[in-house]
Amino acid sequence: MAIRRILIANRGEIAARVIRTCKTLGIETVLAASEVDLHSLPARLADRTLCIGPARPAESYLRVDTIVQAALGVEADAIHPGYGFLSERAALARLCEEEGVTFIGPTSAQIDAVGDKLHARDEAAAAGVPIAPGGPVGTVGEAMVLGREIGAPLLLKAVGGGGGRGMKFVERVEDLPDAFALAAAEAGAAFGDARVYLERFVRHGRHVEVQILGDGKGGVVHLGERDCSVQRRYQKLIEETPAPVLSDELRSRIHAAGVRFAERLSYRGAGTVEFLVDLERDAFYFLEMNARIQVEHPVTEAVTGVDLVAEQISIAEERRLRLAAKDIRREGSAIECRINAEDPARDFHPSPGTVHAVVWPAGEGIRVDTHIVSGAHVPPFYDSLMAKIIVHGADRSSALERLRLAISQTHVEGVATNLSFHAEVLADPEFERGGVDTSYVPRFLQRRRLPQESYADG
């Protein structure tokens, strides 16, 4: 079944990104936009824009019925959900299935399977994918027994959480009773599901994830890994591929684990299997699967030359995978910086407003995915991502050099950005060595607050 018209149920840079691929494929695009996004760059790029509601996401981008009605109303063959918003809501995939609209993503059953983090953990175990020691805990008593068995420190995680949400750190086993009560209550309030599970807390871990494509007919390939350890409060800021300072043996095992997990689900679409690499034990554990295109997908595209959105569309057209493992070659090194409207001087406080002037970098090996042009608005209702600057080089050091130059060429007026933070991290010897763990950013920020440390000026 050929897709001729796609409704894009998203905004910002990813909407512009999806439209770009649709244009190259000759597919018509209809953008479902909120009132404040009617004059955005994606609205100008799309063949048609529909106003789906007011700015507040709950009244526009998060309305499943409105999105499907819009798709039916314009006779779109398919809906591309982007990331965030409704991309991992089984309800949208299910309504699409009922109404005969193609959902560009996994089946509703697959979204359910990976959305329940405990279920996903069980699937991982069944697929022979390593999971961190732990398990479900229904009572304080159970938590204490399991907690003593695993040993502190521990993490209490909400079954309905994910992406860093709904987690509680437990330093000592004695702290478990209080933490358990709080975690269950918070999980119930935030996700409507009070179930929690306990896992070993990995003190020095790296976030390494595997890009997967599956055709839903059993075919699964991986397109290598991405290291996303440069995070602040679970928000990724810099991502790169290949993961630096990782043995080829461990790298291959991580790839194979990602493929096994997706094969177990007979996964359809683009997805990412996330792992935590335990540096102290030289082991890795399954974290979760993200059943959508990810923000950081361009670094994978840079080294493989594969257009992941085009592959998503091809899979949605019920084709078998067009790429075999032997066809996927990864060349060089790619790094991405997320440019957010956040002020590092004010604890990364969001800084919405109007961008009076902007200059994005350009040149060999530089790609900028953005919806921000001079005069664009950064509304306060949505996330603060303004652009992704992606560089590709023959190796990590040349990519890094290119990225430093690209960041220095970038100029944004009107809103505060985290550009200075990126410039400092890229100049930091620890980051330059590669292989930092997920506690790097807080440590880095702490270090640069100390006046005697002056390297941060460099």
Added chain:
Amino acid sequence: MTLTAKDVAEIMRLLEESSFDSLSLEMDGVKLKFQRGSAPAMPPAPDPPALAAPGAAAVASPAKPKTQIKPATEPGLAEVACPLLGIFYRAPKPGEQPFVEVGSKVGEDTVIGIVEVMKLMNSVRAGVKGEVVEILCNNGALVEYGQILLRVRLEA
């Protein structure tokens, strides 16, 4: 290939029925641009036969969308904007009289149409008091949030 007068009429009809505002066409060196006029989009002609929401009478949505009123360019006129995206129906059931016609008197709570969102029928109220002077949306058409449905001459 050239365009006949009949072709042009057909294109204009298609544009009229679509919810697009303009159409640009370029072929064999001929450039044509069609645009909906600012003049009344539809003459107050008799409505097409199938003129209502499919199924039973309108079911009010649990969360009542609030009608937006926009001041029109001409003083004394108000524009009634659509409070949500969906399919617009002018009558409660097929075959029944439309809720309002040009010339109808409306009050703030007068139902002027129904917007269907995935089989859920939402009544749209005028939100102003006055007389309907223009109806800007076809029966059964996709309407967007904020799209102008009616113009109403406000009652002093």
